[in-house]
Amino acid sequence: MVSVTTTSSAAFGALRAVPDPLDTLGAEALSEVARSATLAQNLAAATRLQAAYHLVQAMGRLDEATHDDGACPRPVFARLDPADRARDHLAAAMSLTGWHAGRLVTAGVQIHTRLPLLRKAVDRGLFPEQLAIDTACRLADIPDAIIAAVESEVIGALGRDLDGGHRPSRTALDTAVDAARERHDPRAAEDAVGAAVEQRTVRFRPGRDGMTSMWAHLPSSDAEKLRRRIEAAARAAHDRGHPRTRNQLRADALCALGDPNTDDIGSALHDPEDTTHHTDSAAGADGTEGAAGAAGADTPRPGASWGTDKPVRISIIDGIAQGLPNRVQFVNGAYASFDWLCEELLSGGEARVRFDLIDPQPGVQDTPDAVLKYFITPALAERIRLRDGTCRHPGCTVEAHDCEIDHIIAFDHQRPEMGGPTAEWNLICLCRKHHREKTFGHCAYRPGPLGELTIITETGHEHRTTPHGPLAQARDRILDHRWHQHLDRLITDDGHLTNPPGAHRPRPA
Incomplete structure (x- = not known):
């Protein structure tokens, strides 16, 4: 222009x-x-x-x-x-x-x-x-039939706000668009509500210090029911003089919705030391199980873990051989520290835990027979996911466990020895979308020995990415440790440079 x-x-x-x-x-x-x-x-x-x-x-x-x-x-x-x-x-x-x-x-x-x-x-x-x-x-999202009228209203309103020095918020923008659409096509507004319901979701993002963020996109009526229930429980506890803050009580009330062993604000319903509720009082006079026992047959006992139907897999990346402490990575679940695990185990809960020791040495899963086969073993696939962390295409944040494992250099099914081996250096995580882009697109892909990936576009530009998963982070720490060891052997405390490193320092004449 x-x-x-x-x-x-x-x-x-x-x-x-x-x-x-x-x-x-x-x-x-x-x-x-x-x-x-x-x-x-x-x-x-x-x-x-x-x-x-x-x-x-x-x-x-x-x-x-x-x-x-x-x-x-x-x-x-x-x-x-x-x-x-x-x-x-x-x-x-x-x-x-x-x-x-x-x-x-x-x-x-x-x-x-x-x-x-x-x-x-x-x-x-x-x-x-x-x-x-x-x-x-x-x-x-506005249908073509009414887009001209809706755009005229929305752009006019936004332009007037900007001309007056006011930057409209995203909420104000949504309100303006929804109001204009409803005026010009009420049926389209109703259809949009139905389509929006199909997009409902809840997401969890592990954070630091043992905390996790939760984001939900819910129908307004359901969200209001949830809000009122949480707010009522927090307000009732606050009015009774509970020492927690109102925000803490709201958070505890939300967590309590899924825990059958706590009350509305997350306090335990039973004393862990009290075992009287395990007596035969629930049984009927004829020895059969009473109504209360039958109703609670599937209810987890106090202290049992809830929400852990699958084993918690904990990968231990071995660093002892390199002079470093082992690195712990929780693979399944948003568990950020040992506190949760220790509490579950010590309380007699039913959490199932599996520990996997991971050797950080590149290529330890590669064998002469395996590299010539197209099949990727579960152990090797898990290793690639631990190394990459996310989809390896620049800008993509899809978690590695939701990605597919792909050969960077295509596997040659007719003559496997000619290229495309099923080896760690030739495998990457790609989400379904970027896997199709690699297969049917026009970019060239070049692997590196430690999981580096170079993408060469049709325009000749090169984009180089490196893995950022826990295995890659552990390798970075090992390399840093080796470099510092090398410097310690090369340079003495008083700054003298020894060549070769570690050689005996000659005495001054």
Whole structure:
């Protein structure tokens, strides 16, 4: 766009004209510098969005030119979405997460194909980048039949707010879009509610210091029931003078919903030392089990672990041979320390635990016979997941245990000895989406000895990633330890450099 280039150049020219340092300027001049910088940033955002759109178009043309020769059309499963390919390229080129790159691509396509009013405002530098992306992605769900009317209302309202110096929040944006959609097509609004219910989910993210964050996306009615139940339990305990804070009581009430051994705020229902409830009083006079016993037959006994139907697998990465303590990694579950495990074991709970000792030496699972077979053993697959941690494509954060294990150099089924061995250095974790990108796309993939991966795009750019899983972290610590040992042997305490390292230091004449 010529207008974008001209205005952007003027804005950057104004910035270059500002004397240095800035602390010599007055308040009015500094305010103008900030406004010029903001305008330049918004115009740069317009260029990024335009580039994202054109990248999608280019990916589509490249895919058609490479594969669609007419005589032998490609099957549907081998076709890649140009928008997905553009997202992957931008994630690597701009150091973005896959989620942010995907929103950038969606916004670029929407702005340049369906949203002329938003495009005009963005090209003039009137919209901050994030607000423009949020607006475009939000309007992407509006049907074509009413998009013009809804866009007119929403962009008009946002423009008035921005002109008055007010940055609308994402909640305000959602409210404006929903209100406009409901006015112009009530049926579409009802359909959107039904579609949103299908997206309900709960996610857990392990954090530090033994804590885990939980995020939920629920229907409003169900969320309100949950909120009222949690709030009622916390308020009742607080009114009784419970020493915990209101926030702590809310958290405890939420946890208590799934624990049959606690009350509404997570306090134990039974004294662990009291065993009277295990007597035969629950049995009937005729020796048969009473009603109470029958009803509670499946109820875990006090102290039993709940929510652990699968064994807790704990991988111990062996570092003793390298002079380092073993590194503990909880593989299944969001358990961040030994505290939870010790409490379960000492309380007589039913938690099942399995310990696996992992040798950090690269390639210890590779054998001459195994590398010539396509089959990946469970032990080797687990080792790759421990090494990589997540999908190895730049910007992708899919957990390794939700990924597929793929050969970087394709396995040669006819002549396995010619390449593509099933060896640790030639295997990586890829989510289903990026596995298809590697199989049917146009990028080249090059492995490294310690799990490094270099991706060479069609444009000739190289993106190099390294694994960040617990096994890779343990190896990094081992390498650091060896390097410090080498320095200790090479340089004495008084700074004398010994060559070769460890040799006896000659006495001064």
